[in-house]
Amino acid sequence: MSPEFALSRRAVLAGMTALAATPVWAQAQLQIVATTGMIADLARQVGGSHVAVQGLMGAGVDPHAYRQTRSDIVAMTRADAVLWHGLYLEAQMEDVLADLGRKRPVTAVAETVDTSLLVAHEDYEGRFDPHIWMDPDLWALCVPAVVDALAAQAPELRPTFEENAAAFIAEARALGTYSTDVLAQVPRDQRILLTAHDAFGYFGAAYGFEVLGIQGISTESEAGLNRISELVDLIVARKLPAVFVETSVSDRNIRALVEGAAAQGHTVRIGGALFSDAMGPDGTYEGTWLGMIDHNVTTIARALGADAPAAGRLGKLVGTA
Structure with a gap:
């Protein structure tokens, strides 16, 4: 022990x-x-x-x-x-x-x-x-x-808990429909989500995105220089327009990708900060699961070329890219 x-x-x-x-x-x-x-x-x-x-x-x-x-x-x-x-x-x-x-x-x-x-x-x-x-x-x-x-x-x-649960599930389904609709607007060759660690696998499976993380499923895994180099080459070869930082993970490795791509003559921007393993501040819309996912979907869609509403599904988002 x-x-x-x-x-x-x-x-x-x-x-x-x-x-x-x-x-x-x-x-x-x-x-x-x-x-x-x-x-x-x-x-x-x-x-x-x-x-x-x-x-x-x-x-x-x-x-x-x-x-x-x-x-x-x-x-x-x-x-x-x-x-x-x-x-x-x-x-x-x-x-x-x-x-x-x-x-x-x-x-x-x-x-x-x-x-x-x-x-x-x-x-x-x-x-x-x-x-x-x-x-x-x-x-x-x-x-x-x-x-x-x-x-x-x-x-x-x-009975009260079950009624509340049913209402929440209905909202989750509505959010899923919104997500499907706006993410379908992203051009197929742009449906690549590159983030700090591999937290978006289920997102990719649900919405048809290729998901790449610098680190593995856990942030405790290490990102080696070879991994950074491989991803820089991929960004340049596939002309990715944007990569994404995460609010609960250091942005150091993502910025290394941006700098590495620039050294090879390709400009890739940081498309926004995504909520991966933690939500936004308490008391905010983004501090709820519905707001967290709305923010992520809207940020990803807009950064990769979709015409998603800046304020998200319910018009409640603040500061979405």
Whole structure:
């Protein structure tokens, strides 16, 4: 057992011992802790006014590298339920979440999706690309797990949770239709999405884009000089007009591609910043899953030649390229 895990485990146990049990029915709202912003948003959409949701990872935070803090552990031990993504997205937290799950209601939401619908990891047997929120149809499949997790704590509210879930799924489908329509306007030879790491595989499969990441599925993988050189040559040969940075990943490698292409006489611009593993700031449209995907789709479409509305599907986007 590593010293870090031992410390985290002791903190979990201490939090459990110190927690005075409060019946769920006595609380004004269910107290929910979610790891990622995307999961936190799902809980808010399904739970509505009946839940108070604390997301551990805010805007610009990379879940692949995130390590829990002491305050995170206290929050999780005091929550009525803990929701996390799973599929090895929160790799550094898995031991703590597994330990907590023996004492508290803990749900790995994305791991309830049929693995036949997931993309297997090229390098690790039994692991899958976790970035399923990039495809609205796949993300909608996570909703029932959130309904069940909340209803387990407040069974009398299940009809309300199911009604909220149905409304959210309808919005997700509408967003999927918008995405299909605007991305279909991108010329076929321009449907190449090059970003900092390989987070857009499900997006590419859903909308017919070739997706290239400098790093692999996890941002913990390294991008070597050979990979940079290969991608520069591809950008020049295929005359890519734009590449994209990500809000939760350093833009250093993307800027190296731009400079490398310029050295070979081809100008490629940065088409905008995409939300990959984290959403926008709390309290903004882009700080919701619907706004996050609307922003990404609209930014990609406009940068690659489509006539998409600058303010997105609902006219709520701010600052889209």
